[in-house]
Ligand SMILES: Cc1ncc(C[n+]2csc(CCOP(=O)(O)OP(=O)(O)O)c2C)c(N)n1
């Protein structure tokens with residue numbers, strides 16, 4: 001069992017506006033996920049979902065360090081990445097409702113969040129599938145000298161996939177501008193990471209590829225942002241690739257139908273206390289950047305606009321028969 | 331109480347009873363309830379699709395009693411799916427008015443398991 005990092009969030013170097021922006025984005029992700037969970041429980045939204053409550057700091061910290069022209073690849077657990085990269089609640093919710101106005105025209109659903117204008121290719125549900133893809137994108141950026149960076153999100157489960165090792169090694173030998181981001185939430189489905197790895201951290205395994213990997217407190221949005229910032233700067237300066245291991249915790253079941261009994265209760269409770277949003281909120285209040293009431297108001301405002309988006313989603317047009325043959329290759 | 335209830339079918343899967351019926355004997359549409367109208371609803375909670383096969387789950391035990399106030403997200407029922415024993419969370423806040431699902435029975439996904447009285451926003 002890995003204990004949560006206990007350090008206080010150090011926000012001293014940042015302005016209130018920037019910090020409140022991070023806070024708002026994280027709350028946006030949390031309330032989106034919670035709202036979607038209840039839509040599923042009501043039966044309003046079909047299918048299953050993979051959610052990222054508790055991992056908001058990873059998505060927000062990394063995407064804040066990127067330029068709008070940089071690209072990300074994401075996974076089946078991709079709602080947070082999408083919101084952090086600037087996709088709208090509407091286009092995502094409409095997609096979850098299977099509407100033609102959704103970000104993938106209603107054909108992708110929860111596991112295929114995409115917006116090519118905002119730098120997000122359709123998220124990839126194959127574990128580690130994004131790793132060689134991101135390496136290839138970064139190779140293109142390098143060959144075309146575009147100055148762009150690819151950021152590739154995946155979980156601890158991806159480390160045991162062949163595609164991960166092939167993709168990372170190719171990126172390393174070609175020195176391409178890609179930041180690999182492993183959200184180590186300690187579980188790949190029902191398997192604890194310690195059962196599939198002998199090394200103490202994922203980061204140290206990257207040294208065999210000549211990449212300087214680091215383990216970061218993934219529930220501290222500032223620590224994530226700063227590490228991502230350094231990694232992105234390195235990549236842009238031609239010193240890529242970079243690797244970040246963000247230590248966090250998967251507090252929901254793997255998907256909606258997973259009761260999560262394999263997570264020991266004391267471990268869960270300990271990690272739930274190190275909530276990334278609560279931690280930043282406390283730091284903001286202590287520093288006098290916001291009052292508890294103001295932070296509550298932020299949440300309420302986000303909730304109200306989410307509810308409005310749900311109402312809009314319910315009346316969006318569904319794809320028609322004619323849409324069946326569009327966006328199809330071969 | 332149940333006698334003066336009149337069933338209204340909401341657009342999206344969520345069935346509700348609304349009361350009181352107004353003097354003309356008709357019901358406000360659920361859509362109106364969003365506009366700050368003070369109104370109580372009986373929310374019919376259907377078994378969420380928590381099994382991996384999508385068909386049936388076994389009801390194990392009630393975790394709250396009739397009359398209890400429940401919060402959104404509170405575990406209110408223990409069930410067993412084809413894969414695991416799990417808890418069902420309430421999607422709404424309110425007061426539990428009736429248990430439809432009985433312990434030691436099997437219910438299909440989508441069947442009504444409880445009536446919860448909610449106050450609309
Ligand atoms: C190649 C492949 N194998 C198996 C699966 C089934 N699968 C989906 S998610 C998952 C677990 C992934 O765990 P992790 O990478 O840690 O991501 P997390 O769920 O924790 O976000 C598995 C085994 C898959 N999608 N792709």
Ligand SMILES: [Mg+2]
Pocket residue numbers: 155156157183184185186187188189250
């Ligand atoms: Mg994992």
